[in-house]
Amino acid sequence: MVGPIYIIVIALGIAFTLGLLGKASKSAGWVFVLAGLAAMTFISAQWLVALLEGSIQGIQIFTAGYKPPYSISLQMGLEEAILTTLINSLGLLSLLYLGKEMVQKGVEILMVFMVFIMSMNVTIMTRDIFNLFVFLEIETIALSGLILLIGRKTAFQAGIKYLIISGIASGLLLIGIILAYSHVGTLDINGIASANNGLFRIAPIAGFLILISFIIELKPFPANGWGIDVYSASHPGIGALISGASATTGLYLLYKVLPVAGEEYLYFITLIGAITFIGSNLTGTAQSQPNRLLGYSSIGQVGLVTMILGLQPILGDRTLYLAFTIIISHYAAKAGLFWISGMVNSSSIKDWSILRKKPLLLVLFGAFILALIGFPPFPSFNGKWEILMKLGESNQYHWIAVILAGSFIEAIYLIKWLGYAIKLDEPVENQSNFHLTKQIPVWIMGLVLFGMGYYLNPFTHYAEAINYIPLLFALLLFAIDFLPVSIKNTITIAGLAYYFMLLWPAVEGDLLRQIFLVMFLGGGILTLLAGYSKKGKRPGFYSMAILMYAGLAGLLTAKGMYDFFFSWEVMTAGSYFLIIRGKRSLPHAYSYMLFSIGGAYLILGGFAIAAASLNGTSLSALSMVTVLPTWVYALIAVGFMTKTASLGLHIWLPGAHGEAESDVSPMVSAILLKAGVFGLLLLFISIGATNPHSQEIWYVLGWIGAITTLMGNMSAAFQEDAKRLLAYSSIAQLGYILFAFSMMTHIGWLAGFTYTINHFLFKAILFLIIGAIVVKLGTHNMYEMGGMIKKMPFSFIAVLISIIVIGGIPPLSGFAGKWLFYNAILEKGWYFQGALIFFAGIIAFLYLFKLIFSVFLGQVKDNHRNMKEISAWVLIPSYILIIGIMLFSAFPKDVLTPISEMIMPYFTSETLVWDGTKAMTSMGYWDGSTIMIVVGTAFMLLLGWLIVLSAKAQKVEQFNIVYAAERPFRPETTHVSHNIYAGYKKAIGFLVSPVITVFWDQASTFVLDFAGWIRRIYSGSIQNYAIHVIFYIVVFYLISLGGL
Amino acid sequence: MEQVIIITGILLIILGIFGIIRSRNLVKIVLAFTLFNTGLNILMISIGYIRNAGAPILSQIPGQGEIPNIVDPVPQALVLTAIVIGLGVTALMLAYVLKLYQDKGTLDINSFKDLKW
Amino acid sequence: MVKNTLILLLTLGIGLIMYDVYEDFKFQESLPLLGDYYARNAASETGSANLVTAVVVTYRGFDTLGEVSILFLTASIISFMFKYKEEHATKKEYRPASELLISSTQVFTPIMLIVGIYIFANGHLSPGGGFQGGAVIASAFLLMLLANPGMHLSHKIISRVESISGIGFVLAGVAGLVYAGGFLDNTVLSKGEFGHLLSAGLIPIIYIFIGLKVGAELSNIVSTMSHLPKENN
């Protein structure tokens, strides 16, 4: 074991020796320092490994050989080992990254760099408060030097701001230290802290001064303009160090001096953290310069960790672990992001699309962003989860709200940025430089992030059930991304099929999950079949599809809230990357992601409050919520409703589904939406039909469902874009489903299941076929299509059957849903909602006719005369689904009876009885099979009758019509399709005026304007920044000590 | 008499902070900062003061149980360190100011607002 | 106006905080825990007559290492800051110094150097030490620069002295770690006879290193700043 003191010896020794090297051997100096940092990393890492293994205990090092408090002592325990390892390794990688710049600028900056790293090591290890002050000053001064690396003129401005503000902070610290010394006669931190519990308490003012100076060093919002300037003025490589090392150190120091100040400050620490977390992220939303944006984000994350430290009494002995999960994610992600920023080398986040030239970096960029927001499988996910659960258990709901709100606001700009990188056009001119030595550190940080996600998982006891196989499979698919589409498609389908068989035993005997498993994975396989029609490589597609399906399947196997939410987030991430692939998907994928994240956080909030009931975090615990049950249920329900796109939360769907790639649309529409349905079902089952806390919720949800349906169908009728029409139709169908399940009656649920299954079947068909046609015809606009029945008869038949199902026309299975609906509504007594639903159902005919007429009927357009049928790879899955529809229509009993039995236990009485093939309720009866026979027979007879009458009907050519006494010869004048419901729109179109879109638009504008307004306090003036800091100190003083 | 020292120190500190947030001239800000530092040092040194005690330099090694009548050496050691740190920071600040002056030809803080928002 | 009021209010607020500090401030009646220990034991443990030196170099020697690093950093940063310009600066013409200055420099410089060395070499016996001595040495160089503005102090020599004394300091610390109780323990060498020049173990040696280093660093800063080109754009 090499003593930790040698870290300092090596660092200073090398720093001093560099002066001997002179100017001649610049790169030799760089290598020398690199070796030194490697040695330092090695020393701290060996301590870390040994301490983790438990082979040794942490030690205290007494300088000068005297015990504390008489001399300065350093401590090397687990915490110190972790942090010094992080800092030294980051130093090492940073130096590697900054190699060229450093070598150019000469030995002085190398010396500064070395001393900077050394100073952080000492501040972490030292147990003497004055020594802490000294090395904090060293860190400050070294940093003010490192800012200059880039040679920008603005760096000098940032530097002086930084020096002045930290000068004030350290001055106050010094006053606090001497006051403390005058009271307890020691400078040892442990000594002061233990004295605090005894007789010689340090004065409150001393504690205050010590604490506030460390807080100021953490750049609390809003007194942090100087800190952000430092981020934006310095080289991104230095930014990585500030964010990854300096901020981490600062947080640990705050933790270290907290006992000195006393426990009564914990609440204020939490408050400061909360304000910083929200305020800094909010300000970040209006930012477009990458380094500055990262600065805001860093400060926000520091605020979050500060909160965690302040919440010690609640988090207990998990505090440090939880803080670590956030810190490590932030450390790796932020370092990586800063480094990428240095490579992209642009002043606008819009130029990051250049990253697409480096797929690996782009993937890592995505991983970093997701890690910052707190997606699985990164450590921050576990951390946030456990924090929220613990807060919930202690009834700290306001802090839950703060953490979720802050995380959401952070997602606003991070996701925007990610989208820009994935979708925007590559910049015309760029100064990017993807040198290998710059890329390697980023790769390593990516590895660290994933590795830590895996390594830290066992430390969260919730996380035992997580299945990593699908995630690894996604990774594998990414590794073979260079292969052509057909091979990857086959592998993916095989993977899904295997996974299906793997999971089937797990859901054996649980019909609910079986149904959804068939929909999720079976549907997945079918929609993937259509992928064979695609050409090229589709980079990244299959990994993301697997991610989504893995998440979906994970929802089904989840036993606890944790694995449920884990899968939920995996699914969200995967689907986001699928959706954003569409040509014009950028804004829609963005709003999809924001709504999804917002919804996920509501679910998380609900779970956290549910944890307050102390029934554990298994999903079944939701049925025993005793604390604020109505809130829990409402939050979770609204969370799921963001996925089912219910009214008010639906504005993302039309664009996201409409603009997605042709085979992604059926995935996200027919399959993904069902995840929300499954979630709602789980919730409803947990709540139970007779739960007194949820009756109002169901009533409200019922109305929402009904209005969603009406608005969805009406909007669909006014669409000109074929895929958007289908998207609005999805909104409406999900409205039906929400309504049906909200009734919470046996027959209502049967209706809900019928609708769910039907929607899965017909929406997959429609999106597959219409999507393929849209691609083939090269337009989304239905009025530019027409007459395709003659070119694509198979597509026409499939669409026709789907439409009959949607319309609920007997004899197909859609009618089963309508019939069950009527009975359910009458039984439940929701007459007006029901009337609305049926009104909406009839409006559906408007868009159904428009769809099939505009695309398939009417006159063929000139440029489509040579069209052929769409690819068989699209038709095959469609016709498999049609077989499903036909079976369901002819034998509804065989599907509905098991479902009926399955949901029986949740309700008091079974209201649907079967007599042979005839279904009966107390209200009415319906015999699907007989109707099939009667209609089939009669239809054949009538067809025969007509054939007898006009067998020799002569086929005529196109345009064989007379129109206004002219024979037309242009299809455009004859194919009436654009805005055909003009009269209808004139009459009641006002109902679908986009008030909700306007509402959300204005909400987002408001947030951005607000952020823009807040950030005006960062006026750039040194004087103002100093005023902010002093103001902050005075206000904090008045609140905490002044009795305000 | 001791009170005067403390009050001097405190007044210097207040004056220093006032100067930092009030001045518009960078050099004045740095000067205010040194005032602030000086006030700090005065405060520090006075904390070790014990009435009628001598300087902490011994002429012989004190015997067992014998306490020499000296002031506390610790604050003196601390203030020595603090002075040196203050010196370093001040020097660096002045170098920065010089650099800024070379850049814009003025010392008015309002000319250095290139970084904002 | 609003701003001025705010500044006034904030100053009042700081005043309030400082009033609290004043209230809390109490003069010691007797030596506190640490001071008491040092007063009793420092002389015997370190062999240094000047207890402040004992504290600075031994008990809190680690702080002192930090202090030295700060000066080192400052010097490095300042020379980094102005290096670029320096390389491109053309030779400047200085106004010659006054006769008085030149003459007195010739008289005082050796004396100042000797005094400086005396101060840090005797740091363990009398008031003074490495920093003070180093500062005096640096002022000697400042004086020389003032008297002869065109003079170039050899950066090479300065930085060699700086580096070697820095390494010496660190190695002295390591010697304490290896041969005695801990990093910077001064008892590696014999404590010698109390009150003599060659006593107190490593303290005088460390102080010599510090003195040289501080002197070199301050001289470095002074010389860097004095060779700035006049106008830059």
Add this chain to the structure above:
Amino acid sequence: MDYSISKFLFTLLGLFIVLNWGMLMSSTMRRINARVSGRIGIPWYQPWIDLVKLYSMRSQLSHGTMFYLGPVFRLMGGVGLFLFMPMIYGSQYFMNYSFSGDLILILYFQFFGMLGMALGAGEGGHPYSAIGISRGLSQFTTIEVPMTLAVISLAIQYHTFSISDIVAAQQGSILNWTVFTNPLATIAAMLSLLGAFGHSPFNLVRAPNEIPLGPPTEYHGSFLGVLRTNGAILHVTEAALFMNLFFGGATSWIELIIKTFFIYFWSVFVGTVFPRFRIEQSVVWFLKWPTIIGIFSIILFM
């Protein structure tokens, strides 16, 4: 559940009666209409002549498969309604195949023919067809609103969706008819019936007095014959539906003929009195008074 041949034959007989009564009724109505406007009108047998002529026309043009199938769908819609409708209360044979579904089946089976017709006409490629369909669909959505409300009100009242049961509940006295026990629902439904029959003021779909417009624009010959056949069946069947729901049903064919005549006459009567609405006017009209009345009819029974 009776699938016997005799049942099938009796059903066919019922269909024949309904078809002929439908044709007679339409010619009667047209005569009444003509008299009101001071003309003599067509002879009562004119529909039969038309039908024979259409079926025997030799020129047969088809625009495609869906065009060909459109009339089949349309006729299936009408015949299907008839099949699922209990025509004569108490008669084992003229209950038709109503055991396969209740009122809801009837309501939704209406769409079967409409959709087929719309698609067939769509393939015809004539712009007027599309315009007619879009208007028809627009209007139809709102016609159904008061109708749905009335049906819900009825279902609450009788607690059943079975048409036979509803008719049974109205037996005994004329005061048991829904028109007296639930007048609001009846009013709402009768107003919606105006739209369903497509006479003025709600006949913009076909706009018969001007240029040939509406879905059947391109249909001719036996196609049009099939459509006419369907029209006759449909009118009687729909009138029979209202009869069953609101006017006590029928225990014999005579009763059925009388009741359906007056129900049909109601729409013709309004049609001769009021001028035609534009489509946005009719849409708004249905969503106003009939809907409000329908809502009240539910509130009364809640």
